[in-house]
Amino acid sequence: MKHIGCLVFLCLMLAATAHANQAELAEQRARLQALSSELEAQREKAGGVAAELAELEQRMGQQQVELRDLDQQIAARQAELTELEAAVEAQAQDAAADQAFLEAALRAAFRRGEAPQMALLLADEPPAERDRLIIYDRYLGEAVAERLQSARATLAALAKQRQALAEVQREQQAARAAQVEVLAALEASAKERAAVAERLANEIDNDQAQVAEQEALVRALTQRAKAAATPPPVPAPSASAPTRVDKSGSWPLNGPVLEQFGASRSAAGLQWTGLLIGGEEGAPIQSVAAGTVVFAEWLRGLGLLLIIDHGNGLISLYGRNQALYVEVGQRVNAGDVVAAVGRTGGGAEAALYFEVRANGEPVNPVAWYEGR
Numbered sequence: 001m002k003h004i005g006c007l008v009f010l011c012l013m014l015a016a017t018a019h020a021n022q023a024e025l026a027e028q029r030a031r032l033q034a035l036s037s038e039l040e041a042q043r044e045k046a047g048g049v050a051a052e053l054a055e056l057e058q059r060m061g062q063q064q065v066e067l068r069d070l071d072q073q074i075a076a077r078q079a080e081l082t083e084l085e086a087a088v089e090a091q092a093q094d095a096a097a098d099q100a101f102l103e104a105a106l107r108a109a110f111r112r113g114e115a116p117q118m119a120l121l122l123a124d125e126p127p128a129e130r131d132r133l134i135i136y137d138r139y140l141g142e143a144v145a146e147r148l149q150s151a152r153a154t155l156a157a158l159a160k161q162r163q164a165l166a167e168v169q170r171e172q173q174a175a176r177a178a179q180v181e182v183l184a185a186l187e188a189s190a191k192e193r194a195a196v197a198e199r200l201a202n203e204i205d206n207d208q209a210q211v212a213e214q215e216a217l218v219r220a221l222t223q224r225a226k227a228a229a230t231p232p233p234v235p236a237p238s239a240s241a242p243t244r245v246d247k248s249g250s251w252p253l254n255g256p257v258l259e260q261f262g263a264s265r266s267a268a269g270l271q272w273t274g275l276l277i278g279g280e281e282g283a284p285i286q287s288v289a290a291g292t293v294v295f296a297e298w299l300r301g302l303g304l305l306l307i308i309d310h311g312n313g314l315i316s317l318y319g320r321n322q323a324l325y326v327e328v329g330q331r332v333n334a335g336d337v338v339a340a341v342g343r344t345g346g347g348a349e350a351a352l353y354f355e356v357r358a359n360g361e362p363v364n365p366v367a368w369y370e371g372r
Contacts, residue, residue, distance in 0.1 A: 095151030209301030220294035273362035274355030281350035303344025319353035
């Protein structure tokens, strides 16, 4: 009779435990769905930022092409101005020479005290020779005057052309300054978008790690629910049932804490939900309490991951291991060596990622250990 009562009690406890396991499993599955949705939203946002950055970079490339064309045009105008300056200088020299010649002729006539033609009329020359000299003198003066007038007109035209070229060059310089300003604005926008893209990439990495960890937890809870649904063997009447939960435990690894629970994990405000404990590669890792191994395989972001179910909703996780020494379904005691320190999952240094969860929620491992 006592044996039947024990069996009934165990069945009732099994039903209650199975119900609790299913409730926790449903809760963790819902959390996994929420994390997955958040990850997908972050990926969509990152895709939008990537598209914006691509458009900005294309516009920057076009601005660089236009800026290069403007520089070539400005250089061409500068070459024209340089050539024009040389032409102006040469024309000015010719005009100066003609001016000097004409001034010298006038000074010579003035020194004779009479006009050149009057001097020729009074000269003792044959009439034919005298007429020829008068005509020559007149033509020479007219030719020099025409050359001087033409040179001055050319100088005026060149000066006008130079002014027009200088105005074009000023306009091109102003256009170039505007292009440089637009390019600087685009570069600033691209830099800001690149920073956003980098931040989103970090958030996505962290979200992926959380999703992977949550997937492992759901798988572990699923296995635990299946195990709880299987009736355990009924103990013999003489067997004594445990009267309390064993709360003895060991710290998993003696080493410096590299990342604290709750510390910032990224610029986006994500936090560490466990501890990162430094150690020598290959150093032994101990189970913090007695329990059953419910997960033991590689997981993205956490490397070789071990999850131990300690009962009463308490689970401990051990990540980044070099090797796992236990298998799923295996019972372990507090202080048992279950893994070796490593850097799997992309870790930069040898360390243990240690996390404790109570009813699916992360708790401070140090506070849990000191208050157990």
